[in-house]
Amino acid sequence: MNLSYTEEQVMLREQIQKFCETEYDFYKREEVVKSEDDFDANAWSLFAEQGWLSMPFSEESGGFGFGPVELSILFEEFGKSLVIEPYLSNVVLAGSVLDKSNFEGKVELIENICSGSMHVSLAYAEAAHSYEYLKPDTNVSDNKLNGTKTLVLNGNNASKVIVSCVRNGELSLVLVDTTADGVSFNTFRTIDEKTCAEFTFENVSIQDSDVIASGDEAQNLLTETINLATLCISAEAVGCMVSCYHKTVQYTKEREQFDQPISNFQVLQHRMVDMFIDSELAKSLLFKAMLEVDADSEDKFRHVSALKAHVGKFGKLSAQNAVQLHGGMGVSEEMMIGHYLKKMVAIDAMFGNADYHLKSFSK
């Protein structure tokens, strides 16, 4: 047994950390959030140059073939810095579906994603089917796509969306050009300061060549991809939890009330110890989950559920405590700490909240 990261993995983490520390401070991020842009285009190009956008793609598709461990490292670091760039939507969600499919045009699409020149989103959610993604109402009949997809991450920036739908009585994933006739969308802000879109498809023409996968293949692709994405955002949550206790320890050591640092108060010390312990446990569940996913084990879904249930509950709690221990500063938008709470709400909401994954785990 060996639960240490390899030298390459450590280097990858250091590389991302260096970027986050030097190029991605919170005030720069705030400028982008307050601007018209949804993310920092320069950062996105840098991601492409560093090869981060190509990381998880298989070598046949022109990627590095990195697995869930490397992705988890990346997301953990993204979590610490609250990175808003649309990595999850492009690379993990749309990217893995394409990469693992037998779709003919996939190599070109993946090349465009890796170079950062095109955005592709996965439209998996519908209003009437909370967290149940395998039985959509959106459908194709007579080669026409009809339906509404909600919460399409980064959908407003996408040139193409991969839409889950029913076609010939079975689940299918079809590729739709967002400028095609019959496609319309509204853009909404997310609580973690990104964007998502709600798409309506009205008699959008779908040819056989637009079908990425059908039937069992589509079902597997979607289930595997959502599981991987769940792992990724859970790793992001782990990063948030680590930062929450770090920053809170730092703050309480500096903040003086009653002629002493407030870190002297034992009740606050214990609260921070709890935050630390919960983050360590989250890390442990992350190790378990990413290794099971890496091994493609039968139990991998269960272990991702265990992780997601833990970070859904304790991640939010940690962030709430971090806010509380910062006093008024905790609820001020100017401070980074309150933004971790928003991120934890977003993470819990996505791909099944804590209760949902507890239930999945117990099945």
Add this chain to the structure above:
Amino acid sequence: MDINFSKEDLAFRDELREWLANDYPKHVKDKMDKGEHLTRQDMVDYHKALSAKGWMGYNWPVEYGGTGWSATQLYLFNKEFGMAGCPPLLAFGVSMVAPVIWTFGNEEQKKRFLPDILDFNTWWCQGYSEPGSGSDLASLKTKAVKDGDHYVVNGSKTWTTLAQNADWIFLLVRTDSTGKKQEGISFLLVDMKTPGIEVKPIITIDGDHEVNSVFFTDVKVPVENLVGEEGKGWTYAKFLLAHERFGIAAVGASMRALNELKEVVAELNNSDLDKKVAEMEIAISALEMTELRLLSDLENGGHPGAESSILKIKGTEIQQGLTELFVEAAGEYALMYPGAGGYGSNDKPSGPEHAAVSLEKFLNFRKTSIYGGSNEIQKNIISKFVLGV
């Protein structure tokens, strides 16, 4: 023992309900029911409607134009208004500065300030906290130096709620830095239009502008605006905090939120959430009975003291817990947040209608365990004065 209210109290409750049904300004009610933001004018209209009925001085003695209500009546007022979803009354004038003025102020000050508070002609804000002085308020540094017939104030206050709307601010200032820090504090009333005052917004994580920094540069305040004696401000400040005992539990408002939550959850068929809602209902019931026990004690001549910190701690935990359940009930749609004030006239996403308001409240209510003496400070109070440790 008798758990029922007296006939008189029930008649009083009917009178409250009648006002709520007929005289609660419609435009305010509509916005509150939809979770929309009130403008300054809406708040003024609401308070003036209460003034017109003679209820603005709900916790004042009759002598100064107040209602002279009993503790039970006050409780019913808070509960009925909370359950009707009314905006919480702005405490700064009517229940913070006013009792200080009528208890420690001179006749001139009573005449000058109290009628305008009762008629809501002046909007007050509270200038206590400073960047370096939150929980440890007595360490405050904003300085007032006497110069002939006025004080010159320099320094800054922070987290000042709705200072952007305020006509007047009551300030704790340091007039003496030599002795014990509690002893050099004075209580000043300051016109917000005085030259040298600058109000800067602080945006909170819900995206709203509710609090401010207020900066004072050589602000000249006439000496007649000093309340009571110089150096006694700390005593007045503590008096003020003790005065606002009931109502902080917000039982009525939480019951209303609970009922709304039940409606939302009823449609979800989610047994986990059902259980959490039941736990919340039990917690509210326990809180209400605790408040009633304290009340009964008070009406029977008792002096409930630090126990009322229970109401602050549990009241805010329940308020926050309810917002957390609303967010859970929004499920996947807790991801979308348009910012404070909701979608307005913009396109709305599909998904539960309550989601945006729920998220706003969830983020906004984090403050409740921080302000008004943080919950940690409240626990220190209970352990010191009730447990005696």
